[in-house]
Amino acid sequence: MKQFIATSLLLLVFFYSQAQETKYLADFDFVIHKIKNDYPGYADKVNEKNLIELKKLENEIRDLMIQYPDSCYQYLNMYTAWFKDYHLRISYQRKAKKRNTTESCEKKYASFNLDSLQKESKSLEGIWIGYRGSFAIKKMDQQYIGISIDLPAYEENQVLFEAIEKGDNEFDLTTYRNYRQFAARQEKASLLENNSVLEIHDDTRYVRKTTNKKSDMAFLLAYLPKYPNGLNTYTLSMSLNDSTFYLRIPGFSSNHCNEIVEKYWKEITTRPNLIIDIRNNGGGQDTYYQKLAELIYTNPYESKGVEWYSTKGIIEDWEKAIKYGHIKKGGEEWSEALVNKMKENIGGFVIHPFYEADTTVTRDTIYSYPKKVGIIINGRNASSAEQFLLTAKNSSKVTLFGNESTAGVLDYSNITPKELPSGKYNLWLPATRSRRLLEKPIDNIGIAPDIYIPMEPAFQLYDRLDDWVYFVQYYLEYQD
Numbered sequence: 270m271k272q273f274i275a276t277s278l279l280l281l282v283f284f285y286s287q288a289q290e291t292k293y294l295a296d297f298d299f300v301i302h303k304i305k306n307d308y309p310g311y312a313d314k315v316n317e318k319n320l321i322e323l324k325k326l327e328n329e330i331r332d333l334m335i336q337y338p339d340s341c342y343q344y345l346n347m348y349t350a351w352f353k354d355y356h357l358r359i360s361y362q363r364k365a366k367k368r369n370t371t372e373s374c375e376k377k378y379a380s381f382n383l384d385s386l387q388k389e390s391k392s393l394e395g396i397w398i399g400y401r402g403s404f405a406i407k408k409m410d411q412q413y414i415g416i417s418i419d420l421p422a423y424e425e426n427q428v429l430f431e432a433i434e435k436g437d438n439e440f441d442l443t444t445y446r447n448y449r450q451f452a453a454r455q456e457k458a459s460l461l462e463n464n465s466v467l468e469i470h471d472d473t474r475y476v477r478k479t480t481n482k483k484s485d486m487a488f489l490l491a492y493l494p495k496y497p498n499g500l501n502t503y504t505l506s507m508s509l510n511d512s513t514f515y516l517r518i519p520g521f522s523s524n525h526c527n528e529i530v531e532k533y534w535k536e537i538t539t540r541p542n543l544i545i546d547i548r549n550n551g552g553g554q555d556t557y558y559q560k561l562a563e564l565i566y567t568n569p570y571e572s573k574g575v576e577w578y579s580t581k582g583i584i585e586d587w588e589k590a591i592k593y594g595h596i597k598k599g600g601e602e603w604s605e606a607l608v609n610k611m612k613e614n615i616g617g618f619v620i621h622p623f624y625e626a627d628t629t630v631t632r633d634t635i636y637s638y639p640k641k642v643g644i645i646i647n648g649r650n651a652s653s654a655e656q657f658l659l660t661a662k663n664s665s666k667v668t669l670f671g672n673e674s675t676a677g678v679l680d681y682s683n684i685t686p687k688e689l690p691s692g693k694y695n696l697w698l699p700a701t702r703s704r705r706l707l708e709k710p711i712d713n714i715g716i717a718p719d720i721y722i723p724m725e726p727a728f729q730l731y732d733r734l735d736d737w738v739y740f741v742q743y744y745l746e747y748q749d
Protein backbone atom coordinates (compact mmCIF):
# COMPACT_ATOMS: atom_id res chain seq x y z
CA MET A 270 0.00 0.00 0.00
CA LYS A 271 2.81 2.42 0.97
CA GLN A 272 4.58 1.63 -2.28
CA PHE A 273 1.36 2.33 -4.21
CA ILE A 274 0.93 5.72 -2.47
CA ALA A 275 4.57 6.63 -3.12
CA THR A 276 4.25 5.64 -6.77
CA SER A 277 1.04 7.65 -7.09
CA LEU A 278 2.70 10.71 -5.58
CA LEU A 279 5.62 10.38 -7.96
CA LEU A 280 3.22 10.15 -10.89
CA LEU A 281 1.35 13.24 -9.70
CA VAL A 282 4.62 15.18 -9.43
CA PHE A 283 5.62 13.94 -12.88
CA PHE A 284 2.35 14.95 -14.53
CA TYR A 285 2.31 18.32 -12.72
CA SER A 286 5.87 19.00 -13.93
CA GLN A 287 4.88 18.02 -17.45
CA ALA A 288 1.89 20.36 -17.28
CA GLN A 289 4.07 23.24 -16.05
CA GLU A 290 6.61 22.58 -18.80
CA THR A 291 3.89 22.49 -21.48
CA LYS A 292 2.29 25.69 -20.15
CA TYR A 293 5.46 27.77 -20.18
CA LEU A 294 6.71 26.41 -23.48
CA ALA A 295 3.34 27.46 -24.91
CA ASP A 296 4.07 30.96 -23.56
CA PHE A 297 7.45 30.93 -25.26
CA ASP A 298 6.01 29.71 -28.55
CA PHE A 299 3.44 32.50 -28.37
CA VAL A 300 6.16 35.13 -27.80
CA ILE A 301 8.27 33.83 -30.69
CA HIS A 302 5.28 33.79 -33.02
CA LYS A 303 4.04 37.28 -32.13
CA ILE A 304 7.47 38.87 -32.41
CA LYS A 305 8.28 37.18 -35.70
CA ASN A 306 4.93 38.04 -37.26
CA ASP A 307 3.77 41.25 -35.59
CA TYR A 308 6.85 43.15 -34.31
CA PRO A 309 7.55 46.14 -36.62
CA GLY A 310 11.28 45.92 -35.94
CA TYR A 311 11.74 42.24 -36.76
CA ALA A 312 12.87 42.70 -40.36
CA ASP A 313 15.14 45.57 -39.31
CA LYS A 314 16.90 43.53 -36.65
CA VAL A 315 16.92 39.92 -37.90
CA ASN A 316 19.00 39.04 -40.94
CA GLU A 317 20.84 36.08 -42.45
CA LYS A 318 23.92 36.72 -40.30
CA ASN A 319 22.23 36.76 -36.88
CA LEU A 320 19.30 34.40 -37.54
CA ILE A 321 21.47 31.42 -36.51
CA GLU A 322 22.31 33.23 -33.27
CA LEU A 323 18.61 33.86 -32.59
CA LYS A 324 17.66 30.22 -33.27
CA LYS A 325 20.44 29.07 -30.94
CA LEU A 326 19.06 31.35 -28.21
CA GLU A 327 15.56 29.91 -28.70
CA ASN A 328 16.88 26.36 -28.19
CA GLU A 329 18.85 27.38 -25.11
CA ILE A 330 15.82 29.04 -23.56
CA ARG A 331 13.64 25.99 -24.22
CA ASP A 332 16.14 23.80 -22.38
CA LEU A 333 16.31 26.25 -19.47
CA MET A 334 12.52 26.40 -19.18
CA ILE A 335 12.31 22.63 -19.00
CA GLN A 336 14.98 22.50 -16.29
CA TYR A 337 13.87 25.56 -14.31
CA PRO A 338 10.16 26.29 -14.99
CA ASP A 339 9.96 28.67 -12.01
CA SER A 340 12.31 31.09 -13.80
CA CYS A 341 10.30 31.42 -17.01
CA TYR A 342 9.75 35.15 -16.50
CA GLN A 343 13.51 35.77 -16.69
CA TYR A 344 13.92 33.50 -19.71
CA LEU A 345 11.09 35.16 -21.62
CA ASN A 346 12.70 38.54 -21.01
CA MET A 347 16.05 37.09 -22.04
CA TYR A 348 14.51 36.44 -25.43
CA THR A 349 12.91 39.86 -25.85
CA ALA A 350 16.18 41.51 -24.71
CA TRP A 351 17.95 40.07 -27.77
CA PHE A 352 16.11 42.60 -29.95
CA LYS A 353 17.51 45.54 -27.93
CA ASP A 354 14.21 47.37 -27.79
CA TYR A 355 13.06 48.18 -24.26
CA HIS A 356 9.52 48.74 -25.47
CA LEU A 357 9.49 45.03 -26.34
CA ARG A 358 9.33 43.20 -23.02
CA ILE A 359 7.52 40.77 -20.72
CA SER A 360 5.67 41.85 -17.59
CA TYR A 361 3.65 40.09 -14.93
CA GLN A 362 -0.09 40.04 -15.50
CA ARG A 363 -1.11 41.94 -12.36
CA LYS A 364 -4.82 41.65 -13.06
CA ALA A 365 -4.58 37.99 -13.88
CA LYS A 366 -7.66 35.91 -14.48
CA LYS A 367 -8.61 33.35 -11.88
CA ARG A 368 -6.47 30.31 -12.41
CA ASN A 369 -6.03 26.92 -10.85
CA THR A 370 -4.70 27.33 -7.31
CA THR A 371 -1.66 25.21 -8.16
CA GLU A 372 -0.48 28.08 -10.39
CA SER A 373 -0.51 30.68 -7.60
CA CYS A 374 1.53 31.01 -4.44
CA GLU A 375 -0.45 30.29 -1.31
CA LYS A 376 -1.08 33.32 0.88
CA LYS A 377 0.21 33.14 4.44
CA TYR A 378 -1.57 34.48 7.52
CA ALA A 379 -0.71 35.15 11.16
CA SER A 380 -2.70 36.65 14.00
CA PHE A 381 -1.72 38.41 17.20
CA ASN A 382 -3.15 40.97 19.62
CA LEU A 383 -2.10 44.45 18.48
CA ASP A 384 -2.50 45.82 22.00
CA SER A 385 0.22 43.44 23.19
CA LEU A 386 2.85 44.95 20.88
CA GLN A 387 5.63 47.00 22.39
CA LYS A 388 4.89 50.61 21.44
CA GLU A 389 8.40 51.97 22.03
CA SER A 390 10.52 48.99 21.18
CA LYS A 391 14.21 48.83 20.30
CA SER A 392 13.29 45.97 18.00
CA LEU A 393 11.02 45.73 14.97
CA GLU A 394 8.00 44.92 17.09
CA GLY A 395 5.21 47.48 16.84
CA ILE A 396 2.85 49.13 14.37
CA TRP A 397 4.31 50.80 11.27
CA ILE A 398 2.90 53.34 8.82
CA GLY A 399 3.75 53.68 5.14
CA TYR A 400 2.41 55.61 2.16
CA ARG A 401 -0.32 53.07 1.45
CA GLY A 402 -1.42 51.96 4.89
CA SER A 403 -0.22 50.28 8.07
CA PHE A 404 0.99 46.90 9.29
CA ALA A 405 2.11 45.25 12.50
CA ILE A 406 5.28 43.34 13.39
CA LYS A 407 5.54 40.74 16.16
CA LYS A 408 8.49 38.63 17.25
CA MET A 409 7.52 34.98 17.10
CA ASP A 410 10.09 32.31 17.96
CA GLN A 411 13.37 33.37 16.31
CA GLN A 412 11.96 35.71 13.69
CA TYR A 413 9.71 38.73 13.23
CA ILE A 414 6.42 38.44 11.35
CA GLY A 415 4.86 41.42 9.56
CA ILE A 416 1.11 41.31 8.88
CA SER A 417 -1.21 43.72 7.11
CA ILE A 418 -3.61 45.90 9.04
CA ASP A 419 -5.10 47.93 6.20
CA LEU A 420 -2.74 47.72 3.21
CA PRO A 421 -4.41 47.71 -0.23
CA ALA A 422 -4.18 44.37 -2.13
CA TYR A 423 -3.61 42.49 1.13
CA GLU A 424 -6.12 40.92 3.45
CA GLU A 425 -6.13 41.66 7.16
CA ASN A 426 -3.55 39.50 8.99
CA GLN A 427 -1.94 38.42 5.71
CA VAL A 428 1.82 37.98 6.09
CA LEU A 429 3.86 40.63 4.30
CA PHE A 430 7.29 39.40 5.32
CA GLU A 431 9.36 37.40 7.77
CA ALA A 432 12.52 39.00 9.16
CA ILE A 433 15.63 37.59 10.82
CA GLU A 434 17.96 39.97 12.65
CA LYS A 435 21.59 39.89 11.49
CA GLY A 436 22.98 42.39 14.02
CA ASP A 437 23.57 46.17 13.98
CA ASN A 438 19.87 46.71 13.23
CA GLU A 439 20.17 44.89 9.89
CA PHE A 440 17.62 42.25 8.83
CA ASP A 441 17.22 39.58 6.18
CA LEU A 442 13.66 39.62 4.83
CA THR A 443 11.55 37.07 3.05
CA THR A 444 8.84 39.19 1.43
CA TYR A 445 5.53 38.13 -0.14
CA ARG A 446 4.54 40.93 -2.50
CA ASN A 447 1.13 41.09 -4.16
CA TYR A 448 2.54 42.04 -7.58
CA ARG A 449 4.68 38.89 -7.54
CA GLN A 450 1.66 36.73 -6.84
CA PHE A 451 2.93 36.49 -3.21
CA ALA A 452 5.97 34.45 -4.25
CA ALA A 453 8.80 34.57 -1.70
CA ARG A 454 11.64 36.98 -2.41
CA GLN A 455 14.81 37.66 -0.42
CA GLU A 456 15.47 41.29 0.53
CA LYS A 457 17.23 43.33 3.23
CA ALA A 458 16.07 45.98 5.66
CA SER A 459 17.49 48.36 8.26
CA LEU A 460 16.13 49.88 11.47
CA LEU A 461 17.22 53.54 11.60
CA GLU A 462 16.66 56.91 13.33
CA ASN A 463 16.58 55.62 16.91
CA ASN A 464 14.52 52.62 15.78
CA SER A 465 11.78 54.87 14.37
CA VAL A 466 12.30 54.15 10.65
CA LEU A 467 12.24 50.81 8.87
CA GLU A 468 13.81 50.91 5.41
CA ILE A 469 13.54 48.07 2.93
CA HIS A 470 16.70 48.55 0.90
CA ASP A 471 16.31 50.06 -2.56
CA ASP A 472 12.56 50.14 -2.13
CA THR A 473 10.61 52.12 0.46
CA ARG A 474 10.43 53.06 4.12
CA TYR A 475 8.01 53.11 7.06
CA VAL A 476 7.82 55.01 10.36
CA ARG A 477 6.83 53.66 13.73
CA LYS A 478 3.29 54.66 14.68
CA THR A 479 2.87 57.09 17.59
CA THR A 480 -0.16 58.80 19.10
CA ASN A 481 0.33 61.81 16.77
CA LYS A 482 -0.71 60.80 13.23
CA LYS A 483 0.09 64.23 11.78
CA SER A 484 3.63 64.03 13.14
CA ASP A 485 4.01 60.47 11.82
CA MET A 486 3.05 61.51 8.29
CA ALA A 487 5.31 64.57 8.38
CA PHE A 488 8.18 62.32 9.49
CA LEU A 489 7.44 59.83 6.68
CA LEU A 490 7.33 62.55 4.02
CA ALA A 491 10.39 64.47 5.23
CA TYR A 492 12.70 61.53 5.86
CA LEU A 493 15.57 61.15 3.38
CA PRO A 494 16.20 57.43 2.79
CA LYS A 495 19.63 55.86 3.28
CA TYR A 496 18.78 53.12 0.76
CA PRO A 497 16.63 54.88 -1.87
CA ASN A 498 15.28 53.25 -5.00
CA GLY A 499 16.15 56.20 -7.24
CA LEU A 500 12.71 56.28 -8.83
CA ASN A 501 10.61 58.67 -6.77
CA THR A 502 10.29 62.02 -8.53
CA TYR A 503 7.41 64.37 -7.89
CA THR A 504 5.93 67.29 -9.82
CA LEU A 505 7.25 70.64 -8.66
CA SER A 506 6.44 74.16 -9.90
CA MET A 507 8.00 77.27 -8.41
CA SER A 508 9.59 80.63 -9.04
CA LEU A 509 13.29 80.59 -8.22
CA ASN A 510 13.48 84.40 -8.51
CA ASP A 511 12.21 87.21 -10.74
CA SER A 512 14.22 85.83 -13.67
CA THR A 513 13.69 82.05 -13.58
CA PHE A 514 10.73 79.71 -13.22
CA TYR A 515 11.19 76.00 -12.51
CA LEU A 516 9.00 73.06 -13.61
CA ARG A 517 9.61 69.42 -12.79
CA ILE A 518 7.59 67.06 -14.99
CA PRO A 519 8.18 63.40 -13.98
CA GLY A 520 5.88 61.87 -16.60
CA PHE A 521 3.64 62.35 -19.63
CA SER A 522 1.15 59.64 -18.69
CA SER A 523 -1.68 62.05 -17.91
CA ASN A 524 -2.78 65.59 -18.74
CA HIS A 525 -1.09 66.83 -15.57
CA CYS A 526 1.79 68.47 -17.47
CA ASN A 527 -0.57 70.52 -19.67
CA GLU A 528 -2.59 71.52 -16.61
CA ILE A 529 0.49 72.65 -14.67
CA VAL A 530 1.76 74.74 -17.58
CA GLU A 531 -1.64 76.40 -17.98
CA LYS A 532 -1.88 77.04 -14.23
CA TYR A 533 1.47 78.86 -14.11
CA TRP A 534 1.32 80.33 -17.62
CA LYS A 535 1.47 83.95 -16.44
CA GLU A 536 4.40 83.34 -14.07
CA ILE A 537 6.32 81.49 -16.79
CA THR A 538 5.69 83.93 -19.60
CA THR A 539 6.74 86.96 -17.54
CA ARG A 540 10.23 85.61 -16.79
CA PRO A 541 13.18 85.39 -19.19
CA ASN A 542 14.29 81.93 -18.10
CA LEU A 543 12.55 78.59 -17.73
CA ILE A 544 13.97 75.34 -16.37
CA ILE A 545 12.11 72.16 -17.37
CA ASP A 546 13.33 69.22 -15.31
CA ILE A 547 12.26 65.87 -16.84
CA ARG A 548 14.68 63.58 -15.01
CA ASN A 549 13.22 60.07 -14.55
CA ASN A 550 10.39 60.90 -16.98
CA GLY A 551 9.85 57.62 -18.82
CA GLY A 552 7.29 58.95 -21.28
CA GLY A 553 3.57 58.45 -21.80
CA GLN A 554 1.68 60.14 -24.64
CA ASP A 555 2.79 62.97 -26.91
CA THR A 556 -0.50 64.83 -26.44
CA TYR A 557 0.34 65.44 -22.78
CA TYR A 558 3.29 67.77 -23.45
CA GLN A 559 1.67 69.96 -26.12
CA LYS A 560 1.40 73.06 -23.90
CA LEU A 561 5.14 72.84 -23.23
CA ALA A 562 5.83 72.48 -26.95
CA GLU A 563 3.67 75.54 -27.63
CA LEU A 564 5.44 77.55 -24.93
CA ILE A 565 9.02 77.00 -26.23
CA TYR A 566 8.32 77.15 -30.00
CA THR A 567 10.46 79.51 -32.14
CA ASN A 568 10.33 78.46 -35.78
CA PRO A 569 8.63 75.98 -38.19
CA TYR A 570 10.11 72.49 -38.29
CA GLU A 571 9.50 69.21 -40.06
CA SER A 572 7.89 66.43 -38.06
CA LYS A 573 8.12 62.86 -39.27
CA GLY A 574 5.36 60.70 -37.90
CA VAL A 575 5.05 56.94 -37.48
CA GLU A 576 3.94 54.14 -39.77
CA TRP A 577 1.79 51.27 -38.56
CA TYR A 578 2.83 47.68 -39.15
CA SER A 579 0.07 45.85 -41.02
CA THR A 580 -0.22 42.11 -40.33
CA LYS A 581 -3.10 39.68 -40.04
CA GLY A 582 -2.46 39.30 -36.31
CA ILE A 583 -2.46 43.04 -35.65
CA ILE A 584 -5.60 43.54 -37.74
CA GLU A 585 -7.34 40.78 -35.79
CA ASP A 586 -6.32 42.42 -32.49
CA TRP A 587 -7.77 45.76 -33.62
CA GLU A 588 -10.99 44.18 -34.85
CA LYS A 589 -11.48 42.37 -31.52
CA ALA A 590 -10.83 45.61 -29.62
CA ILE A 591 -13.44 47.42 -31.72
CA LYS A 592 -15.96 44.58 -31.47
CA TYR A 593 -15.73 44.21 -27.69
CA GLY A 594 -15.68 47.94 -26.92
CA HIS A 595 -12.05 48.17 -25.79
CA ILE A 596 -11.45 51.36 -27.78
CA LYS A 597 -11.63 54.63 -25.86
CA LYS A 598 -14.84 56.56 -26.43
CA GLY A 599 -14.55 58.70 -29.53
CA GLY A 600 -11.79 56.59 -31.04
CA GLU A 601 -13.92 54.10 -32.95
CA GLU A 602 -13.83 56.00 -36.25
CA TRP A 603 -10.07 56.50 -35.97
CA SER A 604 -9.53 52.79 -35.26
CA GLU A 605 -11.76 51.58 -38.08
CA ALA A 606 -10.00 53.89 -40.55
CA LEU A 607 -6.64 52.45 -39.52
CA VAL A 608 -7.84 48.85 -39.87
CA ASN A 609 -9.23 49.53 -43.36
CA LYS A 610 -5.93 51.10 -44.38
CA MET A 611 -3.96 48.14 -43.00
CA LYS A 612 -6.02 45.71 -45.06
CA GLU A 613 -4.78 47.44 -48.19
CA ASN A 614 -1.13 46.59 -47.46
CA ILE A 615 -0.83 43.43 -45.35
CA GLY A 616 2.80 42.67 -44.61
CA GLY A 617 3.88 46.28 -45.06
CA PHE A 618 3.60 49.62 -43.30
CA VAL A 619 0.83 52.18 -43.59
CA ILE A 620 0.35 55.78 -42.54
CA HIS A 621 -2.90 56.49 -40.74
CA PRO A 622 -5.30 58.05 -43.27
CA PHE A 623 -6.11 60.91 -40.87
CA TYR A 624 -2.47 62.08 -40.90
CA GLU A 625 0.09 63.16 -43.46
CA ALA A 626 3.38 61.28 -43.79
CA ASP A 627 5.55 64.27 -42.95
CA THR A 628 4.28 67.62 -41.73
CA THR A 629 5.70 71.05 -41.14
CA VAL A 630 4.77 72.28 -37.67
CA THR A 631 3.93 75.97 -37.67
CA ARG A 632 2.44 77.78 -34.69
CA ASP A 633 0.74 81.16 -34.65
CA THR A 634 2.63 82.58 -31.67
CA ILE A 635 6.27 82.89 -30.63
CA TYR A 636 6.30 83.99 -27.00
CA SER A 637 8.75 86.71 -25.98
CA TYR A 638 9.24 85.03 -22.61
CA PRO A 639 10.84 82.74 -21.74
CA LYS A 640 13.87 83.69 -23.85
CA LYS A 641 16.05 80.82 -22.56
CA VAL A 642 14.86 77.31 -21.74
CA GLY A 643 17.08 74.81 -19.97
CA ILE A 644 15.88 71.18 -19.97
CA ILE A 645 17.46 68.80 -17.44
CA ILE A 646 17.67 65.19 -18.67
CA ASN A 647 19.07 61.85 -17.53
CA GLY A 648 19.35 58.22 -18.57
CA ARG A 649 15.83 57.36 -17.43
CA ASN A 650 14.21 59.54 -20.09
CA ALA A 651 12.55 57.33 -22.69
CA SER A 652 9.74 57.04 -25.22
CA SER A 653 7.51 60.14 -25.30
CA ALA A 654 9.99 61.99 -23.09
CA GLU A 655 12.56 61.54 -25.86
CA GLN A 656 10.02 62.59 -28.47
CA PHE A 657 9.47 65.77 -26.46
CA LEU A 658 13.23 66.41 -26.51
CA LEU A 659 13.36 65.95 -30.29
CA THR A 660 10.55 68.49 -30.55
CA ALA A 661 12.24 70.86 -28.08
CA LYS A 662 15.56 70.76 -29.93
CA ASN A 663 13.88 72.49 -32.87
CA SER A 664 13.57 75.60 -30.71
CA SER A 665 16.42 78.14 -30.67
CA LYS A 666 15.56 78.84 -27.02
CA VAL A 667 16.37 75.36 -25.78
CA THR A 668 19.56 73.92 -24.24
CA LEU A 669 19.71 70.37 -22.83
CA PHE A 670 21.63 69.82 -19.57
CA GLY A 671 22.82 66.56 -17.97
CA ASN A 672 25.75 64.16 -17.72
CA GLU A 673 24.51 61.23 -19.82
CA SER A 674 22.37 60.47 -22.84
CA THR A 675 18.73 59.48 -22.54
CA ALA A 676 17.64 55.83 -22.52
CA GLY A 677 17.15 55.45 -26.27
CA VAL A 678 13.70 53.82 -26.37
CA LEU A 679 11.66 55.44 -29.11
CA ASP A 680 12.05 54.05 -32.64
CA TYR A 681 9.32 51.38 -32.26
CA SER A 682 6.38 52.60 -30.21
CA ASN A 683 2.63 52.53 -29.48
CA ILE A 684 2.92 49.42 -27.34
CA THR A 685 0.00 47.24 -26.27
CA PRO A 686 -0.06 44.21 -23.95
CA LYS A 687 -0.71 40.70 -25.31
CA GLU A 688 -1.67 38.19 -22.64
CA LEU A 689 0.32 34.96 -22.84
CA PRO A 690 -1.52 31.59 -22.83
CA SER A 691 -0.70 30.88 -19.16
CA GLY A 692 -2.41 34.11 -18.10
CA LYS A 693 0.58 34.97 -15.89
CA TYR A 694 2.43 37.35 -18.21
CA ASN A 695 1.97 40.02 -20.86
CA LEU A 696 4.07 40.59 -23.95
CA TRP A 697 4.35 44.34 -24.61
CA LEU A 698 4.54 44.70 -28.36
CA PRO A 699 5.15 47.92 -30.36
CA ALA A 700 2.88 48.52 -33.33
CA THR A 701 4.59 51.44 -35.10
CA ARG A 702 7.96 52.43 -36.54
CA SER A 703 9.26 56.00 -36.68
CA ARG A 704 9.63 57.46 -40.17
CA ARG A 705 12.84 59.25 -39.16
CA LEU A 706 14.45 55.93 -38.23
CA LEU A 707 16.98 55.54 -41.07
CA GLU A 708 18.18 59.13 -40.74
CA LYS A 709 18.15 59.63 -36.97
CA PRO A 710 17.83 56.42 -34.92
CA ILE A 711 17.36 56.85 -31.16
CA ASP A 712 17.13 53.29 -29.81
CA ASN A 713 20.25 52.27 -27.84
CA ILE A 714 21.78 55.67 -28.65
CA GLY A 715 19.66 58.23 -26.85
CA ILE A 716 19.79 62.00 -26.94
CA ALA A 717 22.90 63.67 -25.54
CA PRO A 718 22.93 66.84 -23.42
CA ASP A 719 24.25 70.05 -24.97
CA ILE A 720 25.88 71.14 -21.72
CA TYR A 721 27.57 68.67 -19.40
CA ILE A 722 26.81 69.17 -15.68
CA PRO A 723 30.11 68.50 -13.82
CA MET A 724 28.49 67.47 -10.52
CA GLU A 725 27.29 64.09 -9.30
CA PRO A 726 23.53 63.63 -9.84
CA ALA A 727 21.14 63.35 -6.93
CA PHE A 728 20.04 59.74 -6.62
CA GLN A 729 16.68 60.58 -5.06
CA LEU A 730 14.77 63.70 -6.08
CA TYR A 731 11.32 63.56 -4.46
CA ASP A 732 10.11 67.20 -4.52
CA ARG A 733 13.41 68.84 -3.57
CA LEU A 734 15.77 71.08 -5.52
CA ASP A 735 19.34 69.89 -5.96
CA ASP A 736 22.70 71.16 -7.25
CA TRP A 737 21.79 70.42 -10.87
CA VAL A 738 18.85 72.84 -10.73
CA TYR A 739 21.05 75.62 -9.38
CA PHE A 740 23.74 74.88 -11.99
CA VAL A 741 21.20 75.35 -14.80
CA GLN A 742 19.73 78.43 -13.11
CA TYR A 743 23.13 80.13 -12.86
CA TYR A 744 24.02 79.08 -16.40
CA LEU A 745 20.87 80.67 -17.82
CA GLU A 746 21.12 83.80 -15.69
CA TYR A 747 24.85 84.42 -16.15
CA GLN A 748 25.64 87.55 -18.14
CA ASP A 749 28.81 87.53 -20.29
